[in-house]
Amino acid sequence: MNNSLNFGSQNQIKTSIATILANLFFVVLGFIVIFPFLTIFFASFRPGQELIRYGLSLKIDPANMSINNYVFLFSGTHSYFTWFKNSMVLTLLTVTLTLIVCYFVAYGLTMYDFKGRNLLFFLVIATMMVPFEILMLPLYKQMIDLRLINTTAGVILPRMTAAATIFFYRQYMMGLPKALLDSGRIDGANEYRICVQIMMPIAKPAFAAMAILSSMGAWNDMLWPLLVFRDASKFTLPIGLNTLMTPYGNNYDLLIAGSCFAILPIFIIFIAFQRYFIDGMTAGAVKG
Amino acid sequence: MKKLLYSQKAAPFVFVLPFILSFAIFWIYPLISTVIMSFQNILPGQVEWIGTRNYERLLKDRVFHQAIKNSFNYMFWTLVMLIPFPMMFAALMDSRLVKAKGVFKGILYLPALTSVVVAGTIFRLMFSELEGSQMNQVLAWFGMEPVKWLKVYTTSYFALVTVACWRWTGVNMLYFLAGLKNIPDELYEAAEIDGASSFGKFRHITFPLLKPTSIYVLTISIYAGLAMFLESFMLWNGNDSPQNIGLTIVGYLYRRGIQRNQMGYASAVGLVLLAIALTINVIQLFMNGSFSRKEDK
Structure with a gap:
């Protein structure tokens, strides 16, 4: 067994773990940053009255979603x-x-x-x-x-x-x-x-x-x-x-x-x- | 005359003329007039010189003291959250470990593109006191009761500082990244040869050499923190919050000057804010050694 070679591969493993952790960190951070945008985007497909009554919910309920708000945005008075x-x-x-x-x-x-x-x-x-x-x-x-x-x-x-x-x-x-x-x-x-x-x-x-x-x-x-x-x-x-x-x-x-x-x-x-x-x-x- | 205007001597003055005019009309004039107004009692059609009485009243004005406390509280927590963390994020982002830097930088910058109205709308709904609001749902996961976020002091500032962190972490990180670009790679290479650890490199190279950037970020953060107004205006849907927990110094200036039309009193509020902001910044710059000429930056 060559000692220095072993040392090298250990270092490589260390570096790749660090790479994964560092990238994972920014993925998580990026998700936290995008999250509020996602919530308002999903909320824009729900009736406004529901938002007033229940607040911005974490749940996504496809049955309750429609493009009515956007229809109103583009054609309402x-x-x-x-x-x-x-x-x-x-x-x-x-x-x-x-x-x-x-x-x-x-x-x-x-x-x-x-x-x-x-x-x-x-x-x-x-x-x-x-x-x-x-x-x-x-x-x-x-x-x-x-x-x-x-x-x-x-x-x-x-x-x-x-x-x-x-x-x-x-x-x-x-x-x-x-x-x-x-x-x-x-x-x-x-x-x-x-x-x-x-x-x-x-x-x-x-x-x-x-x-x-x-x-x-x-x-x-x-x-x-x-x-x-x-x-x-x-x-x-x-x-x-x-x-x-x-x-x-x-x-x-x-x-x-x-x-x-x-x-x-x-x-x-x-x-x-x-x-x-x-x-x-x-x-x-x-x-x- | 035309010849003079086209001469090399006159040209620079023509170029800077817009600044001189705008400086005189929209900076010096209002600044002086607000100083004068702060010594006056201004009623419609009637102006009365009252000396320092506005300032004396401010000394005893409990609501004003509350506003100062609120602004300081907000500023303090934004400094705690928005300098060390973005600096560390930038150091990590700058390392060889992170792939797709452009994508991450872009995403972290996105919140800064939103207006305070859009950001305020989102976070007002997220921090609503309803049981179904997002933050209360998060609490429910941990088995906690729903909280009336914007009616309690501590949670209100948690919400305000959250908005600030969401909007400005990416921006401050980009400032630090720009600062990091100016640090020569040879320093890190030399430290590596000497066997320095990652933390040692951050502590002894990155941190001290980022000082000019840190001072810049600190200066603008102090100003932004002390002059905060619209974030609170949006979260409470106006300038009035329960027991004035969201009232800031600028909010109080707005209330007195615009809402109640007491220009004199409001001017005094503004000048106290200016004095506070300048004092803190001078102390900060002094402590950081920005005034000493010996230091070579």
Whole structure:
């Protein structure tokens, strides 16, 4: 018997046991994480009245399941798709404006040397030190004074220059060669043309990462739109769904089926662009 | 004029102008106005300067003290649950043992995609006091009586922290994974040659070198914990909970400022929150040595 060979195979067994345990651990963890999604998915096939009476049960009873809630979601009289459309429009506008504005600001802060640049960057970081929840009250008053309450502009304007987004663009652009600017200048392009026509295409991956992250934020945003919007016809999906949390009529049918359907757009985007999600999200944590 | 605007000197200022405007109008202005309002009693059409009386009232306001206690309690448990565990998960995920990393990472990130409304709806139903609710069914397996989860203090915070863990474990794990990528493999190889155990490597390499990431996660977790509001708003279907067990500092700010239109008093609440958040973070950063220049990161 060769002692060292024996030792080697023992080690191999050890490693494969560890591999099984480690993977099993994440399978279990993954199941725990998915479980709430599964319950709401199964619940969306049960009558809402039953949920109110018995709660979200662990049992799955096929006899009691139907697609009635989804039939009601797509053909009943309710405001769900008004909210859905409002959320879509608000998300698209917010993302487009935020990305363009933040790109320009980060571009100015990264590509040029000018007096006060460091101070400005410090101010960008400083805005992150005050939680939005503290500013929401004076901002709400300000929106009333500016007559922007109950308008889309009132929701978007105060949040257009997002510090985290500026920070991300800056991190990305610090890695780009500034020589490109000079070669653009030699070719006779002015500063703004260089910014838009030469540098913007190069920064495409940064745009992709931020587009995804900020559309997720805008789609799910609730607190600020809740304060700004007053008419039910202007509500976004999160606010609208929230109003359904009363046990009257078909509210719960709509709430559960509607919640499942509201997750869908973000899920699709996530699965398609998973890589960008993670890039954009973790940028601040590494060099922060 | 046009020539100046197009010059290389003026261009950067044009680029950063949106930030300067938005900073002045939507950050400095509201911040100053909330400081001023906190010294005022604001009634419709009538503003009265009352000095520090709002703050004096806050000192004696039992409900406010309850809200501070609740927010701290929530913050404390989210820090306990959402820093060490995601860090260990990330270290395990980063090891050679785990296959299909992409799938696992994707799944653990999924809850972060849901809005607080959807998450709140799910967990409100799961933690309902009905006998047939999921959490009570789980208790029944262990032969325990159903619990009125959201009417008792301890179980309420169990529910709130569960929601937080469900939503943010994956996100924090990804932060730590990004931090782990920055640790050179040579360090681990050197430790292996020296015969270090897995735990020894985690204790002496991974943990200290993850410090910048840990500080980042700690900082945002402190803020998020202290400023929590919507999670409680969703679980109790509004800002009112039995004996205010779900009332947080921001919830109290919302109640006074928006629901009762007492802007002055609510501003004082907000500024106390700001002072608390800044103080804790400065202490935390100081203790972690972020202010000392000697340390090379």
